[in-house]
Amino acid sequence: MPEIKALLFDVFGTVVDWRTSVKEHILARSPESIKTSVDWDQFTQEWRDGYFKFVSDNSKDDATSVFNSFLSVDQQYRQALDVLVEKHGIRGVWTEEQKDDIATAWHYLKGWDDTVEGLTLLKSKFIIGTLSNGNMRLLVDMAKYAELPWDVVFSSELFKIYKPSPRVYLGATEYLQLKPENVLMVAAHMYDLEAAKKNGLYTAYVVRRGEDIGRTASPEEVDYFVSDFVELYKQLTAE
């Protein structure tokens, strides 16, 4: 096996637990009146589902409209919030400014229990970086908030198209002056790893609670199949 020199991480769900953090962020900014009248698990899941549809729609290589007028993930989450407010019948509860603030929930997500320890271990042996559809500022805020020790932050925003476009995987690999086979993509979602593999990168699947619903990943589909980042470090350094 060629030498792996850099690890690129999907972020939402893989590195941070968006489900818990986003719900807490909303509730901390909401009046008592709506705290129990809305199904916040459902609300949060729908917010996330809308994001998935958005990036899927904007990851095709012929999506030149995206390239010319790139909508950031921040902007998408903010617009989607208005739709959710209508759908859940809570119009007027928040001001426009409060909604702007609530939409920043995605900047302040906590890592999973193993995240900081695992990344710190991995950083001692490899270049570690994000490869996320989240925009640059979002990823920088998140790294400060959750104390993620990245060597480098790569966002789809740099390439003006979203994962799973090949341009994202190969663009980051080129900036690192590495061949795809020197790079390991780490994610809790098979669609991301399938795209990485197609572009020649190695793949590591991390099992994360609530991610990849309806998709049963198996160890045969990837190069590494782990329960957390500490386990990934152990497997990578045992070779």
Place this chain on the structure above:
Amino acid sequence: MPEIKALLFDVFGTVVDWRTSVKEHILARSPESIKTSVDWDQFTQEWRDGYFKFVSDNSKDDATSVFNSFLSVDQQYRQALDVLVEKHGIRGVWTEEQKDDIATAWHYLKGWDDTVEGLTLLKSKFIIGTLSNGNMRLLVDMAKYAELPWDVVFSSELFKIYKPSPRVYLGATEYLQLKPENVLMVAAHMYDLEAAKKNGLYTAYVVRRGEDIGRTASPEEVDYFVSDFVELYKQLTAE
């Protein structure tokens, strides 16, 4: 004064002492025969001078040729090394592979004495990032080697044009979702700060040994004028 939220740092000379590190890197990879027969201070300075001319030639906004065929700083340093080898009459001393290795000298530069302490302090209050003409991989390697705790790495390579092009300063500012007046450019070279100021950023001049030869900067020309990064932290947080 508007609130400063992010600090962007020039790197060569401002954050790291290229002069000492590059010379040591070369000597560690050279046979005894040339260690004293070449003026290495002069050699290193000429290598640096060639880089300055290169980025100056490739920072004009109408330099579309650059945009279409961007030569990285790594590539430039490597090509320039061949020229220096001829000039200093040491052809044949190093193999092509050894020259490739020697050209990576610019990835492994040590910080000034205050660098890590100062950046760590500044990181506790602000977003801190590079804004360097060095390419991405070079900056990532340097950060690991010199333990520079960046929140984000911005390189001219992301914008396919070099500082002092406005596209570099404003591009990084946009990725941070900040207005120019929320960003402070930190450098040991007035040409860099003059360009930053012209684009609306705040400016901090750091006095560094051997930098800005032939240019006497004065405190009136910039917003902050400091001896090192710890002093910069004190001035920024005293307000």
